[in-house]
Amino acid sequence: MAEYWCEESFLKIRLLILFLAIAWLAASIVLFNSIIIYPASATETFKGREIFNANCASCHIGGNNILVEHKTLEKEALAKYLKNYDTEPIQAIIHQIQNGKGAMPSFKNKLSDQEMIETAAYVFQKAEKGWNNE
Numbered sequence: 001m002a003e004y005w006c007e008e009s010f011l012k013i014r015l016l017i018l019f020l021a022i023a024w025l026a027a028s029i030v031l032f033n034s035i036i037i038y039p040a041s042a043t044e045t046f047k048g049r050e051i052f053n054a055n056c057a058s059c060h061i062g063g064n065n066i067l068v069e070h071k072t073l074e075k076e077a078l079a080k081y082l083k084n085y086d087t088e089p090i091q092a093i094i095h096q097i098q099n100g101k102g103a104m105p106s107f108k109n110k111l112s113d114q115e116m117i118e119t120a121a122y123v124f125q126k127a128e129k130g131w132n133n134e
């Protein structure tokens, strides 16, 4: 009887662990989606603006580009020059931040994945709204 009880409680613990794993997974999917799908609301609480001002504004102040004038962060330029911007805008910006391009340095060793996502969400939000409209 004691052995039976033991086995049963092991089963319960396993079920509990399984449940926690699923709950954790669900929570991270919800968090991920809130950043990727709803960048406009996410950037209000995340740090995209601060990270942009600290790391990107030196070359991209106001969404411009001081080195390669036509490659701005305006929606039209992003759609024209960034690969896959039309289908996956945030991922396309993250890719540019991670790898850099031409005179733009890579930020892989400077920003965490989370920071890159938040910065990309901020850039996307500004591009959608227009950089001159607050």
Ligand code: HEC
Residues within 6 Å of the ligand: 052, 055, 056, 057, 058, 059, 060, 065, 067, 068, 070, 071, 072, 073, 074, 077, 078, 081, 082, 093, 096, 097, 101, 102, 103, 104, 105, 107, 119, 120, 123
């Ligand atoms: C040293 C200057 C510099 C810094 C700092 C910089 N960039 Fe850039 N960025 C550039 C240049 C130059 C290009 C154009 C690259 C090319 O295609 O030749 C560019 C292009 C881009 C593009 C594509 C724009 C287009 O129209 O093609 C994005 C998006 C972008 N940068 C985002 C960022 C973000 C976000 C940061 C901060 C994490 C950042 N950049 C920091 C210089 C910079």
